[in-house]
Amino acid sequence: MSLFTIGDLHLHYQSVLKAPGQLHDRVWKNHEEKFRKNCEKAVTDEDTLVLAGDHSWGKNLSECELDLQYICDLPGRKILTRGNHDMFWDVKKTGQLNELYQPRLTFLQDSFEVYRDYALVGTKGFTFEGPFYIDRRGRIVGWDEEEEERAKKLVEREAKRLRRSFELAKAQGYTKFIMFLHYPPTNVLEERSVFTDMAEEYGAEQVIYAHCHGESRFRDSILGEYRGRTYRLVSGDYLKWKPLKILE
Ligand SMILES: [Fe+2]
Ligand SMILES: [Fe+2]
Numbered sequence: 001m002s003l004f005t006i007g008d009l010h011l012h013y014q015s016v017l018k019a020p021g022q023l024h025d026r027v028w029k030n031h032e033e034k035f036r037k038n039c040e041k042a043v044t045d046e047d048t049l050v051l052a053g054d055h056s057w058g059k060n061l062s063e064c065e066l067d068l069q070y071i072c073d074l075p076g077r078k079i080l081t082r083g084n085h086d087m088f089w090d091v092k093k094t095g096q097l098n099e100l101y102q103p104r105l106t107f108l109q110d111s112f113e114v115y116r117d118y119a120l121v122g123t124k125g126f127t128f129e130g131p132f133y134i135d136r137r138g139r140i141v142g143w144d145e146e147e148e149e150r151a152k153k154l155v156e157r158e159a160k161r162l163r164r165s166f167e168l169a170k171a172q173g174y175t176k177f178i179m180f181l182h183y184p185p186t187n188v189l190e191e192r193s194v195f196t197d198m199a200e201e202y203g204a205e206q207v208i209y210a211h212c213h214g215e216s217r218f219r220d221s222i223l224g225e226y227r228g229r230t231y232r233l234v235s236g237d238y239l240k241w242k243p244l245k246i247l248e
Contacts, residue, residue, distance in 0.1 A: 001046045001047060001048075001116070001248075002043075002047045002048075002245050002247065002248055003047070003048050003050070003115050003118075003120075003178070003245070003246050003247040003248075004042065004043055004047060004048065004049045004050070004076070004243040004244060004245050004246070005049065005050040005051070005052060005180070005208050005232075005234050005243065005244055005246055006035070006049075006051060006052070006210075006234050006235075006236055006239055006241075006242075006243045006244060007051060007052030007053050007054060007083065007182065007208075007209075007210025007211065007234050007235050007236060008052075008053070008054040008083065008210050008211065008213065008235040008236045008237070009031075009032070009035065009051065009054070009055050009056075009067075009071070009236055010022060010054055010055075010056070010057060010085070010236070011032060011055060011056045011057070011064075011066075011067035011070055011071075012056065012057040012058070012067070013066035013067050013070065014058060014062075014063045014064070014065065014066050014067070015056065015057040015058040015059065015063045015064070015067075016057065017057055018057055018085075019213075021213075021214070025214070025237070027237045027240065027241075028237065031236065031237075031241055032070065034240075034241040035236065035241040035243075036070075036073075036074065038241055038242045038243060039074045039075055039076075039243055040075060042242070042243055042245070043074070043075045043076045043243060044075055044076065045075055045076055045077075046076070047075070047076040047077070048076055048077045048078075048079065048115050049074065049075075049076045049077070049078050049079070049243060050079045050080075050081065050108075050120060050122070050180055050208070051071065051078065051079070051080045051081070052081050052083070052122070052180050052181070052182055052208055052209065052210040052234055053080075053081050053082050053083020053084070053085075053086060053124060053182030053210055053211070054083030054084065054085045054086065054182065054210065054211065055067060055068070055071065055080060055083065055086055056068070056085075056086065056088060057085065058087065058088050059087050059088070060087065060088055061088045061097075063088070064088040068101065068105065071105060072101070072104040072105060077106070078104070078105050078106065079105075079106045079108050079113050079120065080105060080106065080107050080108065081108050081109070081122035081123065081124070081180050081181075081182060082107075082109060082123070082124045082182060083124060083182040083210065083211065084124065084182065084183070084211070089107065091109055091110070091161075094107050094109045094110070108120065108121075108122050108180075109122075109123065109161065110123075110161055110164050110165060111165060111168060112165050112166075112168055112169040112174070114174075115178070115247065116247070117174070117176055118174070118176045118177065118178055118205075118247070119165075119166075119169030119172075119174035119176070119177050119178075120177075120178050120180065121162060121165035121166055121169060121177060121178075121179055121180070121204075122162075122165070122179065122180030122181065123158050123161045123162045123165065123180075123181065124158055124181070124182045124183065125158050125162075125181035125182055125183040125184075125185065125195055125209070126151065126154040126155045126158050126183050127183045127184050127185075127186070127187055127193075127220075127221075128151045128152065128154075128155045128187065128193070134187075134188065134189070138188075138189055155193075155194060159194045159195070159198065162179070162195070162198060163198065166198070166202045170202070175203070176203075176205065177202055177203065177204040177205065178204060178205060178206045178208065178246065178247070179195075179198075179199050179202075179204040179206070179207045179208065180208045180209075181195060181207065181208070181209040181210075182209065182210055182211050183209065183211050184209050184211060184212060184220050184221030184222075184233075185199070185207055185209055185221055185222065185231065186221045186222060187221075188220050188221070190221060190222050195207070196222070196226075196227070199229055200227060200228065200229070204229060205229060205230065206229065206230045206231075206232060206246055207222075207229055207230070207231045207232070208232050208234055208246065209221065209231070209232070209233060209234070210233065210234050210235040210236075211235060212233055212235050212238065213235055213237055213238075214237070218233060218235075218238050221233070232244065232246065
């Protein structure tokens with residue numbers, strides 16, 4: 001029994017692809033097939049696979065049916081968390097999604113799932129850069145205070161959701177956690193954030209995130225050991241479509 005994860009499948013069996021790069025970049029060529037084969041090799045039905053957001057380009061559930069069916073057909077128990085492109089998934093309707101797809105898929109939001117003696121918690125998160133836009137060297141290249149207000153609200157909402165999940169698990173006696181985000185936990189300067197602080201507060205052993213596509217974005221946030229936890233980027237193109245085993 002093992003725990004695997006990956007993010008950003010960006011399936012589009014019934015929808016229009018909104019990122020043209022996905023058509024031209026070699027790593028994305030037939031990525032659905034590559035991933036299916038890699039899963040069939042590595043993942044068994046006793047295993048758990050957490051998909052960390054950006055599952056589908058579909059605008060609504062009917063445009064995602066084949067994409068979700070593809071996920072249903074993968075081996076193992078599948079747990080999905082939300083990404084910024086998952087338009088089919090309204091947080092308030094998570095219960096309905098779970099009803100529709102149980103027991104084939106679990107949509108994780110404002111709740112937790114159990115893997116061995118671990119509680120798996122997850123939310124989309126949000127990367128807040130500040131009112132400024134900075135390049136990789138930390139040079140300020142733009143300023144937007146309206147965006148700052150919007151970003152602060154998003155971060156606050158996501159942090160509240162994540163805390164609710166941690167608290168629910170804690171109330172049921174769980175002390176070991178794996179934390180899943182879709183967005184990176186910090187901005188490109190790798191400063192601490194409400195998300196890294198929460199991982200430390202609850203003692204999450206691993207922080208898993210996705211969302212970063214392409215070589216130039218793979219080092220946007222923390223990779224590896226940082227202040228007692230392990231941070232892992234699991235976007236599909238970064239992992240070359242091989243699901244990453246994070247626990248035995
Ligand atoms: Fe993505
Ligand atoms: Fe994303």
